[in-house]
Amino acid sequence: MNIFTITQLNALIKRTLDREYLLKSFYVTGTIINAKRHSNGHFYFSLKDEESAIDVTMWSSTAMSKGLANQVNNGMLVTIKAGLNFYGKTGRLNLVVQDMQVGEKSPLQIEFEALKRELTALGYFDESHKQMIPEMATCIGLVTSKSGAVLHDILHVSGNRNPLIQFKLFSVPVQGEKAGPVIARGIYEADADPDVELIIVGRGGGSTEDLWCFNDRAVVEAIYHAKKPVISAVGHETDYTLCDYVADARGATPSHAAEMAVMPLVVLQERLAEKENYLHTYIRTMVQQKKQELSALFNRRLGMPALQFLHGQKTKLQGLSQQMESSSKKKVQEKEHQLALLAKQLDMLNPLHLMVKGYSKIEKNQKAIQSVQDVAVGDSLSLTVIDGIITTCVEEVTSDGRFTQEL
Amino acid sequence: MAASLKNYEKKYAALEEIVRHLDENELSISELLTQYKKGLTLVQECSQMLDTVETEIQQIIEEVRISE
Numbered sequence: 328m329n330i331f332t333i334t335q336l337n338a339l340i341k342r343t344l345d346r347e348y349l350l351k352s353f354y355v356t357g358t359i360i361n362a363k364r365h366s367n368g369h370f371y372f373s374l375k376d377e378e379s380a381i382d383v384t385m386w387s388s389t390a391m392s393k394g395l396a397n398q399v400n401n402g403m404l405v406t407i408k409a410g411l412n413f414y415g416k417t418g419r420l421n422l423v424v425q426d427m428q429v430g431e432k433s434p435l436q437i438e439f440e441a442l443k444r445e446l447t448a449l450g451y452f453d454e455s456h457k458q459m460i461p462e463m464a465t466c467i468g469l470v471t472s473k474s475g476a477v478l479h480d481i482l483h484v485s486g487n488r489n490p491l492i493q494f495k496l497f498s499v500p501v502q503g504e505k506a507g508p509v510i511a512r513g514i515y516e517a518d519a520d521p522d523v524e525l526i527i528v529g530r531g532g533g534s535t536e537d538l539w540c541f542n543d544r545a546v547v548e549a550i551y552h553a554k555k556p557v558i559s560a561v562g563h564e565t566d567y568t569l570c571d572y573v574a575d576a577r578g579a580t581p582s583h584a585a586e587m588a589v590m591p592l593v594v595l596q597e598r599l600a601e602k603e604n605y606l607h608t609y610i611r612t613m614v615q616q617k618k619q620e621l622s623a624l625f626n627r628r629l630g631m632p633a634l635q636f637l638h639g640q641k642t643k644l645q646g647l648s649q650q651m652e653s654s655s656k657k658k659v660q661e662k663e664h665q666l667a668l669l670a671k672q673l674d675m676l677n678p679l680h681l682m683v684k685g686y687s688k689i690e691k692n693q694k695a696i697q698s699v700q701d702v703a704v705g706d707s708l709s710l711t712v713i714d715g716i717i718t719t720c721v722e723e724v725t726s727d728g729r730f731t732q733e734l
Numbered sequence: 735m736a737a738s739l740k741n742y743e744k745k746y747a748a749l750e751e752i753v754r755h756l757d758e759n760e761l762s763i764s765e766l767l768t769q770y771k772k773g774l775t776l777v778q779e780c781s782q783m784l785d786t787v788e789t790e791i792q793q794i795i796e797e798v799r800i801s802e
Contacts, residue, residue, distance in 0.1 A: 622798045630795040637788050640742075644784065647749055648777040654756040655770045662763055 337415040350411040355422070356430060357381075359403045360534060362565050370399045374407065374422070383407065385424035395427050401535040401566060402436040405429055435535060439542055443569060446544075451551050457575045458556040462590050464525035466493045468517030468555075470510060473498040477529045477560070477581040484585035489592040495523055500540075501530035507543025514549035514557070525588055526553060528570060529560030529581045541568035550574055560584035682713040699726040742783045749776040 331339065344350060357374030364370050368387030373380045390396045398405070409422035446452065467485075471477045473496060485492050497513040500506045510528065517526045528550065530538070540546070541561045550557045550573045559574030560581045571577045578584025674680075678688070688711040689696040696702060702721050710717040752773040755761075761769065 625798050626795060630791065630798070633791045634788065637784055637791065641781070641784050644746070644749075644777065644780050647746075647753055648773075651749070651753045651756060651770070651773045651777070654753060655766060655773075658756065658761065658766050659763075 333418075334415070337413070337418055341413045341415055344411060344413050347411075352408065352410050352425065354406055354408055356404070356406040359399060359401055359405060362399050362401050363563065364399070364565050370396075370424075372399060372401075374405070382419065382421040383409065383424060384412070384421050385427070389424055389426075393426055395424075398427065398429055399565075400436075402439070403429060404436070435539065439569070442542065442544060442547075443572070446547055446569065446573070451547060452572045456551070460556050460558065460576050460587060461525055463595070464588060465491070466495060466522045466524055467588055468495050468497055468520060468523035468526045470497045470499055470513040470517055470526060470528045471530055471581075472501045475501060476531050477501075480531075480581045481527065481529075481560075481585040484582045485589045488586070488589045489595070491592070492589050493522075495520060502533065502537045502540060504540070506540035508545045510540060511543070511545035511549035514546070514553060518549075518553040518555050523555060526555055526557045527560055527578075527581075527584050527588060528557060528574065529578070529584060530562070531581065532563040532566065535566075538562050538566055538568055541570040546570055547573045558584045558587055679713065682711075687712045687717075699724050742780060745776050745780050745783075749773055749780065752776070 355374065357376050357380075360373050360375055360380070362370065362372040368390070370385040370387075370390060372383050372385075374383050375381075385395065385399065390399070406428045407422065407424050408426040409424050411420065412423045413420050450456065469478060469481060471481075478496065482494065485494070495517070497517045499510045499513040501510070514526060514528060517523050528541075528546075530541070538561055541559075547569045550559070550570065556575045558576045558578055559568070559571045560578035560583065561568045561570050564579040576587055578587055678686075682688075690709050690711070691702060691706055694701075696708065702708065702724060704721050704724060706721045708719050708721060710719060752769050756766070756769055756773070
Protein backbone atom coordinates (compact mmCIF):
# COMPACT_ATOMS: atom_id res chain seq x y z
CA MET A 328 0.00 0.00 0.00
CA ASN A 329 1.23 3.51 -0.84
CA ILE A 330 1.69 6.33 1.57
CA PHE A 331 0.91 9.71 -0.04
CA THR A 332 1.34 13.27 0.93
CA ILE A 333 -1.80 15.39 0.33
CA THR A 334 -0.07 17.00 -2.65
CA GLN A 335 0.80 13.64 -4.14
CA LEU A 336 -2.71 12.38 -3.49
CA ASN A 337 -4.40 15.40 -5.05
CA ALA A 338 -2.04 15.23 -8.02
CA LEU A 339 -2.95 11.59 -8.49
CA ILE A 340 -6.68 12.32 -8.29
CA LYS A 341 -6.32 15.16 -10.83
CA ARG A 342 -4.34 12.96 -13.22
CA THR A 343 -6.91 10.18 -12.92
CA LEU A 344 -9.85 12.51 -13.51
CA ASP A 345 -8.10 14.26 -16.40
CA ARG A 346 -7.64 10.92 -18.11
CA GLU A 347 -11.37 10.29 -18.07
CA TYR A 348 -12.51 11.51 -21.47
CA LEU A 349 -16.20 11.43 -20.49
CA LEU A 350 -15.64 14.11 -17.84
CA LYS A 351 -14.04 16.65 -20.17
CA SER A 352 -17.31 17.85 -21.62
CA PHE A 353 -20.82 16.63 -20.84
CA TYR A 354 -24.37 17.69 -20.16
CA VAL A 355 -26.06 17.58 -16.77
CA THR A 356 -29.48 18.75 -15.61
CA GLY A 357 -30.37 20.09 -12.17
CA THR A 358 -31.91 22.92 -10.12
CA ILE A 359 -29.76 25.92 -9.25
CA ILE A 360 -29.39 26.57 -5.53
CA ASN A 361 -27.19 28.85 -3.43
CA ALA A 362 -26.38 31.08 -6.39
CA LYS A 363 -23.83 33.79 -5.65
CA ARG A 364 -22.29 36.34 -7.88
CA HIS A 365 -18.80 37.26 -6.77
CA SER A 366 -17.73 40.89 -7.09
CA ASN A 367 -15.29 39.89 -9.84
CA GLY A 368 -18.29 38.73 -11.93
CA HIS A 369 -17.89 34.97 -11.57
CA PHE A 370 -20.94 32.93 -10.57
CA TYR A 371 -20.88 30.17 -7.98
CA PHE A 372 -23.83 27.88 -7.38
CA SER A 373 -24.81 24.30 -6.77
CA LEU A 374 -26.80 22.07 -9.04
CA LYS A 375 -29.00 19.53 -7.37
CA ASP A 376 -31.51 16.83 -8.09
CA GLU A 377 -33.66 14.98 -5.56
CA GLU A 378 -30.76 13.36 -3.72
CA SER A 379 -27.46 14.92 -4.68
CA ALA A 380 -25.73 18.20 -5.38
CA ILE A 381 -22.48 19.42 -6.93
CA ASP A 382 -20.70 22.79 -6.93
CA VAL A 383 -20.64 24.71 -10.19
CA THR A 384 -18.53 27.66 -11.32
CA MET A 385 -19.42 29.89 -14.22
CA TRP A 386 -16.62 32.31 -15.15
CA SER A 387 -17.72 35.83 -15.90
CA SER A 388 -16.24 35.52 -19.41
CA THR A 389 -18.58 32.57 -20.12
CA ALA A 390 -21.56 34.37 -18.59
CA MET A 391 -20.82 37.41 -20.78
CA SER A 392 -20.11 35.62 -24.07
CA LYS A 393 -23.11 33.28 -23.76
CA GLY A 394 -25.45 35.90 -22.26
CA LEU A 395 -26.13 33.81 -19.18
CA ALA A 396 -25.70 36.44 -16.47
CA ASN A 397 -29.45 36.86 -15.87
CA GLN A 398 -30.21 33.16 -15.92
CA VAL A 399 -28.34 32.11 -12.82
CA ASN A 400 -31.32 32.16 -10.45
CA ASN A 401 -32.09 29.98 -7.50
CA GLY A 402 -34.74 27.41 -8.21
CA MET A 403 -34.11 27.42 -11.93
CA LEU A 404 -33.98 24.00 -13.57
CA VAL A 405 -31.12 24.13 -16.06
CA THR A 406 -29.06 21.90 -18.28
CA ILE A 407 -25.41 22.82 -18.39
CA LYS A 408 -22.61 21.80 -20.67
CA ALA A 409 -19.63 21.53 -18.36
CA GLY A 410 -16.27 20.01 -17.65
CA LEU A 411 -15.09 18.58 -14.36
CA ASN A 412 -12.37 20.47 -12.54
CA PHE A 413 -10.43 19.31 -9.55
CA TYR A 414 -8.63 22.04 -7.65
CA GLY A 415 -5.63 20.50 -5.95
CA LYS A 416 -4.98 23.31 -3.50
CA THR A 417 -8.29 22.87 -1.70
CA GLY A 418 -9.18 19.37 -2.80
CA ARG A 419 -12.47 20.68 -4.10
CA LEU A 420 -14.24 19.43 -7.11
CA ASN A 421 -16.55 21.45 -9.25
CA LEU A 422 -18.09 21.77 -12.67
CA VAL A 423 -17.00 24.64 -14.92
CA VAL A 424 -19.84 25.78 -17.13
CA GLN A 425 -19.20 25.90 -20.87
CA ASP A 426 -22.81 26.61 -21.79
CA MET A 427 -26.18 26.54 -20.12
CA GLN A 428 -29.77 26.15 -21.16
CA VAL A 429 -32.75 27.02 -19.03
CA GLY A 430 -34.87 23.96 -18.83
CA GLU A 431 -37.91 23.01 -16.89
CA LYS A 432 -38.82 25.15 -13.94
CA SER A 433 -39.17 23.82 -10.46
CA PRO A 434 -42.65 23.85 -8.88
CA LEU A 435 -41.59 26.63 -6.46
CA GLN A 436 -40.31 28.72 -9.33
CA ILE A 437 -43.57 28.26 -11.24
CA GLU A 438 -45.58 29.29 -8.18
CA PHE A 439 -43.32 32.28 -7.62
CA GLU A 440 -43.64 33.50 -11.18
CA ALA A 441 -47.43 33.10 -11.26
CA LEU A 442 -47.85 35.15 -8.07
CA LYS A 443 -45.41 37.73 -9.35
CA ARG A 444 -47.35 38.06 -12.60
CA GLU A 445 -50.64 38.45 -10.77
CA LEU A 446 -49.34 41.05 -8.32
CA THR A 447 -47.57 42.95 -11.09
CA ALA A 448 -50.90 43.17 -12.92
CA LEU A 449 -52.50 44.50 -9.73
CA GLY A 450 -49.86 47.25 -9.62
CA TYR A 451 -48.20 46.04 -6.42
CA PHE A 452 -44.72 46.61 -7.83
CA ASP A 453 -45.36 49.95 -9.56
CA GLU A 454 -42.60 52.49 -9.11
CA SER A 455 -45.28 55.17 -8.69
CA HIS A 456 -46.51 53.46 -5.52
CA LYS A 457 -43.09 53.53 -3.91
CA GLN A 458 -42.28 56.00 -1.18
CA MET A 459 -39.07 57.89 -0.59
CA ILE A 460 -36.88 56.49 2.18
CA PRO A 461 -36.65 59.25 4.80
CA GLU A 462 -33.09 60.41 5.35
CA MET A 463 -33.58 61.13 9.00
CA ALA A 464 -35.86 58.51 10.52
CA THR A 465 -35.26 58.61 14.27
CA CYS A 466 -37.12 55.41 15.13
CA ILE A 467 -36.94 52.36 12.88
CA GLY A 468 -39.18 49.32 13.16
CA LEU A 469 -37.40 45.98 12.61
CA VAL A 470 -39.56 43.08 11.47
CA THR A 471 -37.20 40.10 11.81
CA SER A 472 -36.19 37.29 14.09
CA LYS A 473 -35.03 38.25 17.55
CA SER A 474 -32.33 35.60 17.40
CA GLY A 475 -31.03 36.11 13.87
CA ALA A 476 -27.79 37.74 12.76
CA VAL A 477 -29.90 40.37 10.95
CA LEU A 478 -30.81 42.11 14.18
CA HIS A 479 -27.19 42.16 15.29
CA ASP A 480 -25.88 43.37 11.90
CA ILE A 481 -28.40 46.19 11.65
CA LEU A 482 -27.88 47.41 15.22
CA HIS A 483 -24.12 47.24 14.73
CA VAL A 484 -24.07 49.21 11.45
CA SER A 485 -26.58 51.72 12.77
CA GLY A 486 -24.73 52.19 16.05
CA ASN A 487 -21.54 52.99 14.16
CA ARG A 488 -23.27 55.48 11.92
CA ASN A 489 -25.57 57.23 14.39
CA PRO A 490 -25.99 55.96 17.96
CA LEU A 491 -29.00 58.26 18.46
CA ILE A 492 -31.27 56.21 16.18
CA GLN A 493 -33.79 54.06 18.05
CA PHE A 494 -35.10 50.67 17.00
CA LYS A 495 -38.28 48.78 17.83
CA LEU A 496 -38.19 45.04 17.25
CA PHE A 497 -41.29 43.28 15.95
CA SER A 498 -40.05 39.75 16.46
CA VAL A 499 -41.30 37.21 13.90
CA PRO A 500 -40.22 33.77 12.71
CA VAL A 501 -38.39 34.14 9.38
CA GLN A 502 -38.72 30.68 7.89
CA GLY A 503 -41.24 27.91 7.77
CA GLU A 504 -44.59 27.47 6.09
CA LYS A 505 -46.53 29.49 8.65
CA ALA A 506 -44.06 32.34 8.93
CA GLY A 507 -45.59 34.47 6.11
CA PRO A 508 -48.82 35.60 7.88
CA VAL A 509 -46.88 36.24 11.11
CA ILE A 510 -44.37 38.43 9.24
CA ALA A 511 -47.33 40.24 7.66
CA ARG A 512 -48.81 40.89 11.11
CA GLY A 513 -45.42 42.17 12.31
CA ILE A 514 -45.39 44.65 9.41
CA TYR A 515 -48.95 45.83 10.25
CA GLU A 516 -47.95 46.32 13.90
CA ALA A 517 -44.82 48.26 12.97
CA ASP A 518 -46.85 50.40 10.57
CA ALA A 519 -49.42 51.14 13.30
CA ASP A 520 -46.79 52.05 15.90
CA PRO A 521 -46.77 55.86 16.25
CA ASP A 522 -43.04 55.96 17.05
CA VAL A 523 -41.92 54.06 13.97
CA GLU A 524 -41.00 56.18 10.93
CA LEU A 525 -39.41 53.52 8.74
CA ILE A 526 -39.68 49.72 8.60
CA ILE A 527 -37.00 47.17 7.72
CA VAL A 528 -38.19 43.64 6.94
CA GLY A 529 -35.45 41.05 6.71
CA ARG A 530 -33.64 37.87 7.36
CA GLY A 531 -30.19 36.52 6.58
CA GLY A 532 -29.19 34.30 3.69
CA GLY A 533 -30.64 30.83 3.15
CA SER A 534 -31.91 28.43 0.56
CA THR A 535 -34.76 29.32 -1.74
CA GLU A 536 -37.03 27.26 0.51
CA ASP A 537 -35.79 29.13 3.59
CA LEU A 538 -36.61 32.48 2.03
CA TRP A 539 -39.93 31.28 0.68
CA CYS A 540 -42.08 32.85 3.38
CA PHE A 541 -41.04 36.28 2.01
CA ASN A 542 -42.88 35.39 -1.19
CA ASP A 543 -46.09 34.97 0.85
CA ARG A 544 -48.95 36.99 -0.51
CA ALA A 545 -49.83 38.23 3.01
CA VAL A 546 -46.32 39.72 3.38
CA VAL A 547 -46.51 41.41 -0.04
CA GLU A 548 -49.92 42.88 0.80
CA ALA A 549 -48.80 44.09 4.22
CA ILE A 550 -45.86 45.93 2.66
CA TYR A 551 -47.99 47.27 -0.17
CA HIS A 552 -50.56 48.69 2.24
CA ALA A 553 -48.05 50.03 4.76
CA LYS A 554 -48.28 53.80 5.14
CA LYS A 555 -44.68 53.97 6.23
CA PRO A 556 -41.73 53.34 3.92
CA VAL A 557 -40.43 49.76 3.96
CA ILE A 558 -36.93 48.51 3.17
CA SER A 559 -36.61 44.85 2.31
CA ALA A 560 -33.42 43.01 3.30
CA VAL A 561 -33.99 39.36 2.59
CA GLY A 562 -31.10 36.95 1.99
CA HIS A 563 -28.08 37.83 -0.12
CA GLU A 564 -27.69 40.08 -3.09
CA THR A 565 -28.54 37.38 -5.61
CA ASP A 566 -31.73 36.30 -3.82
CA TYR A 567 -34.87 38.07 -4.97
CA THR A 568 -38.21 37.60 -3.21
CA LEU A 569 -41.54 39.31 -3.87
CA CYS A 570 -40.88 41.19 -0.64
CA ASP A 571 -37.95 42.87 -2.46
CA TYR A 572 -40.13 43.86 -5.40
CA VAL A 573 -42.95 45.39 -3.37
CA ALA A 574 -40.78 47.20 -0.82
CA ASP A 575 -39.97 50.88 -1.33
CA ALA A 576 -36.27 50.03 -1.39
CA ARG A 577 -34.17 46.88 -1.31
CA GLY A 578 -31.06 46.37 0.72
CA ALA A 579 -28.72 43.81 -0.82
CA THR A 580 -27.97 42.61 2.70
CA PRO A 581 -29.28 43.58 6.17
CA SER A 582 -26.16 45.70 6.69
CA HIS A 583 -26.82 47.48 3.43
CA ALA A 584 -30.42 48.10 4.52
CA ALA A 585 -29.14 49.67 7.73
CA GLU A 586 -26.85 51.93 5.68
CA MET A 587 -29.83 53.04 3.60
CA ALA A 588 -31.94 53.72 6.68
CA VAL A 589 -29.40 55.47 8.87
CA MET A 590 -27.42 58.47 7.73
CA PRO A 591 -24.05 58.84 9.47
CA LEU A 592 -24.08 61.47 12.17
CA VAL A 593 -21.03 63.12 10.54
CA VAL A 594 -22.92 63.54 7.28
CA LEU A 595 -25.86 65.00 9.18
CA GLN A 596 -23.55 67.45 10.87
CA GLU A 597 -21.95 68.37 7.55
CA ARG A 598 -25.35 68.90 5.99
CA LEU A 599 -26.43 71.05 8.87
CA ALA A 600 -23.29 73.13 8.49
CA GLU A 601 -23.97 73.41 4.74
CA LYS A 602 -27.55 74.51 5.39
CA GLU A 603 -26.40 77.02 7.94
CA ASN A 604 -23.83 78.34 5.52
CA TYR A 605 -26.40 78.53 2.77
CA LEU A 606 -28.82 80.39 5.03
CA HIS A 607 -26.17 82.92 5.97
CA THR A 608 -25.24 83.51 2.37
CA TYR A 609 -28.87 83.64 1.34
CA ILE A 610 -29.79 86.17 4.00
CA ARG A 611 -26.77 88.31 3.21
CA THR A 612 -27.53 88.23 -0.50
CA MET A 613 -31.19 89.02 0.07
CA VAL A 614 -30.42 91.94 2.38
CA GLN A 615 -27.83 93.23 -0.06
CA GLN A 616 -30.26 92.95 -2.94
CA LYS A 617 -33.06 94.67 -1.04
CA LYS A 618 -30.69 97.43 -0.03
CA GLN A 619 -29.70 97.98 -3.63
CA GLU A 620 -33.33 98.01 -4.71
CA LEU A 621 -34.20 100.47 -1.96
CA SER A 622 -31.23 102.64 -2.80
CA ALA A 623 -32.13 102.64 -6.50
CA LEU A 624 -35.74 103.44 -5.64
CA PHE A 625 -34.61 106.21 -3.32
CA ASN A 626 -32.38 107.76 -5.96
CA ARG A 627 -34.96 107.45 -8.72
CA ARG A 628 -38.00 108.60 -6.78
CA LEU A 629 -36.52 110.94 -4.16
CA GLY A 630 -32.86 111.85 -4.58
CA MET A 631 -32.90 112.79 -8.26
CA PRO A 632 -36.29 114.61 -8.20
CA ALA A 633 -35.14 116.58 -5.14
CA LEU A 634 -31.96 117.68 -6.91
CA GLN A 635 -33.92 118.54 -10.07
CA PHE A 636 -36.40 120.59 -8.06
CA LEU A 637 -33.51 122.35 -6.40
CA HIS A 638 -31.85 123.15 -9.73
CA GLY A 639 -35.20 124.54 -10.91
CA GLN A 640 -35.29 126.80 -7.88
CA LYS A 641 -31.73 127.91 -8.54
CA THR A 642 -32.53 128.79 -12.14
CA LYS A 643 -35.59 130.77 -11.04
CA LEU A 644 -33.55 132.58 -8.42
CA GLN A 645 -30.86 133.35 -10.96
CA GLY A 646 -33.49 134.71 -13.37
CA LEU A 647 -34.94 136.90 -10.69
CA SER A 648 -31.49 138.12 -9.71
CA GLN A 649 -30.67 138.98 -13.32
CA GLN A 650 -33.99 140.75 -13.72
CA MET A 651 -33.30 142.86 -10.61
CA GLU A 652 -29.82 143.64 -11.87
CA SER A 653 -31.00 144.82 -15.25
CA SER A 654 -33.98 146.75 -13.84
CA SER A 655 -31.75 148.60 -11.41
CA LYS A 656 -29.19 149.35 -14.10
CA LYS A 657 -31.92 150.66 -16.36
CA LYS A 658 -33.23 152.94 -13.62
CA VAL A 659 -29.76 154.28 -12.91
CA GLN A 660 -29.14 154.80 -16.60
CA GLU A 661 -32.39 156.73 -16.87
CA LYS A 662 -31.30 159.01 -14.04
CA GLU A 663 -27.89 159.45 -15.66
CA HIS A 664 -29.54 160.35 -18.93
CA GLN A 665 -31.74 162.95 -17.24
CA LEU A 666 -28.70 164.38 -15.52
CA ALA A 667 -26.75 164.57 -18.75
CA LEU A 668 -29.59 166.49 -20.43
CA LEU A 669 -29.69 169.00 -17.61
CA ALA A 670 -25.93 169.41 -17.74
CA LYS A 671 -26.13 170.12 -21.44
CA GLN A 672 -28.80 172.75 -20.85
CA LEU A 673 -26.70 174.24 -18.14
CA ASP A 674 -23.73 174.31 -20.35
CA MET A 675 -25.60 176.36 -22.92
CA LEU A 676 -25.89 179.13 -20.31
CA ASN A 677 -22.21 179.40 -19.70
CA PRO A 678 -21.07 183.05 -20.54
CA LEU A 679 -17.65 181.80 -21.50
CA HIS A 680 -19.18 180.45 -24.68
CA LEU A 681 -20.19 184.06 -25.58
CA MET A 682 -16.71 185.30 -24.93
CA VAL A 683 -15.29 182.78 -27.36
CA LYS A 684 -17.62 184.20 -29.98
CA GLY A 685 -16.20 187.75 -29.35
CA TYR A 686 -18.49 189.00 -26.65
CA SER A 687 -16.96 190.53 -23.56
CA LYS A 688 -18.06 191.76 -20.16
CA ILE A 689 -17.86 195.55 -19.83
CA GLU A 690 -17.46 197.09 -16.40
CA LYS A 691 -16.94 200.56 -15.05
CA ASN A 692 -15.72 200.69 -11.51
CA GLN A 693 -16.67 196.90 -11.11
CA LYS A 694 -20.19 197.68 -12.24
CA ALA A 695 -21.57 196.04 -15.34
CA ILE A 696 -22.42 198.36 -18.26
CA GLN A 697 -25.85 197.66 -19.67
CA SER A 698 -26.79 200.92 -21.41
CA VAL A 699 -25.24 203.92 -23.23
CA GLN A 700 -26.50 205.94 -20.34
CA ASP A 701 -24.07 204.18 -17.99
CA VAL A 702 -21.05 205.79 -19.65
CA ALA A 703 -19.75 209.20 -20.71
CA VAL A 704 -16.93 210.14 -23.12
CA GLY A 705 -13.63 209.86 -21.33
CA ASP A 706 -14.75 207.14 -18.94
CA SER A 707 -12.27 204.35 -18.33
CA LEU A 708 -13.87 200.94 -18.96
CA SER A 709 -12.53 197.41 -18.32
CA LEU A 710 -13.39 194.73 -20.93
CA THR A 711 -13.10 191.17 -19.67
CA VAL A 712 -12.31 188.72 -22.52
CA ILE A 713 -11.51 185.07 -22.46
CA ASP A 714 -7.86 185.45 -21.67
CA GLY A 715 -7.62 188.77 -19.78
CA ILE A 716 -8.84 192.28 -19.18
CA ILE A 717 -8.59 195.21 -21.58
CA THR A 718 -8.73 198.74 -20.15
CA THR A 719 -10.08 201.28 -22.66
CA CYS A 720 -11.29 204.91 -22.84
CA VAL A 721 -14.76 205.94 -24.19
CA GLU A 722 -14.41 208.18 -27.22
CA GLU A 723 -17.98 208.44 -28.39
CA VAL A 724 -21.44 207.44 -27.21
CA THR A 725 -24.27 206.87 -29.69
CA SER A 726 -27.78 205.98 -28.56
CA ASP A 727 -29.98 204.50 -31.30
CA GLY A 728 -31.99 201.98 -29.23
CA ARG A 729 -30.70 199.21 -31.50
CA PHE A 730 -31.86 196.09 -29.52
CA THR A 731 -34.28 197.61 -27.03
CA GLN A 732 -37.21 196.44 -29.12
CA GLU A 733 -36.00 192.82 -29.18
CA LEU A 734 -35.73 192.35 -25.44
CA MET B 735 -35.26 121.07 5.99
CA ALA B 736 -38.98 121.90 5.90
CA ALA B 737 -38.52 124.93 8.14
CA SER B 738 -35.69 126.39 6.09
CA LEU B 739 -37.61 125.81 2.84
CA LYS B 740 -40.63 127.59 4.31
CA ASN B 741 -38.36 130.49 5.20
CA TYR B 742 -36.97 130.31 1.67
CA GLU B 743 -40.42 130.76 0.11
CA LYS B 744 -40.94 133.91 2.20
CA LYS B 745 -37.60 135.37 1.16
CA TYR B 746 -38.17 134.43 -2.46
CA ALA B 747 -41.60 136.15 -2.41
CA ALA B 748 -40.00 139.27 -0.90
CA LEU B 749 -37.40 139.23 -3.68
CA GLU B 750 -40.13 138.96 -6.32
CA GLU B 751 -41.89 141.91 -4.73
CA ILE B 752 -38.71 144.02 -4.87
CA VAL B 753 -38.12 143.19 -8.54
CA ARG B 754 -41.72 144.08 -9.37
CA HIS B 755 -41.37 147.33 -7.41
CA LEU B 756 -38.15 148.18 -9.28
CA ASP B 757 -39.78 147.47 -12.62
CA GLU B 758 -43.02 149.29 -12.13
CA ASN B 759 -42.39 152.29 -9.91
CA GLU B 760 -40.51 155.56 -10.29
CA LEU B 761 -38.06 155.45 -7.40
CA SER B 762 -35.77 158.02 -5.88
CA ILE B 763 -32.13 157.14 -6.34
CA SER B 764 -31.61 156.51 -2.65
CA GLU B 765 -34.68 154.26 -2.52
CA LEU B 766 -33.43 152.48 -5.64
CA LEU B 767 -30.12 151.77 -3.88
CA THR B 768 -31.87 150.63 -0.72
CA GLN B 769 -34.17 148.27 -2.64
CA TYR B 770 -31.28 146.96 -4.74
CA LYS B 771 -29.17 146.21 -1.66
CA LYS B 772 -32.12 144.51 0.02
CA GLY B 773 -32.73 142.44 -3.12
CA LEU B 774 -29.06 141.46 -3.39
CA THR B 775 -29.06 140.30 0.25
CA LEU B 776 -32.18 138.20 -0.41
CA VAL B 777 -30.58 136.65 -3.54
CA GLN B 778 -27.50 135.69 -1.52
CA GLU B 779 -29.54 134.26 1.34
CA CYS B 780 -31.80 132.27 -0.97
CA SER B 781 -28.82 130.97 -2.95
CA GLN B 782 -27.09 129.92 0.25
CA MET B 783 -30.19 128.09 1.45
CA LEU B 784 -30.45 126.21 -1.85
CA ASP B 785 -26.75 125.28 -1.63
CA THR B 786 -27.24 124.01 1.93
CA VAL B 787 -30.23 121.90 0.92
CA GLU B 788 -28.39 120.56 -2.11
CA THR B 789 -25.38 119.56 -0.02
CA GLU B 790 -27.71 117.85 2.44
CA ILE B 791 -29.46 115.90 -0.32
CA GLN B 792 -26.12 114.90 -1.88
CA GLN B 793 -24.99 113.66 1.54
CA ILE B 794 -28.15 111.63 2.01
CA ILE B 795 -27.76 110.09 -1.45
CA GLU B 796 -24.16 109.25 -0.62
CA GLU B 797 -25.13 107.76 2.75
CA VAL B 798 -27.78 105.59 1.14
CA ARG B 799 -25.20 104.38 -1.37
CA ILE B 800 -22.62 103.60 1.33
CA SER B 801 -25.08 101.66 3.48
CA GLU B 802 -25.85 99.29 0.58
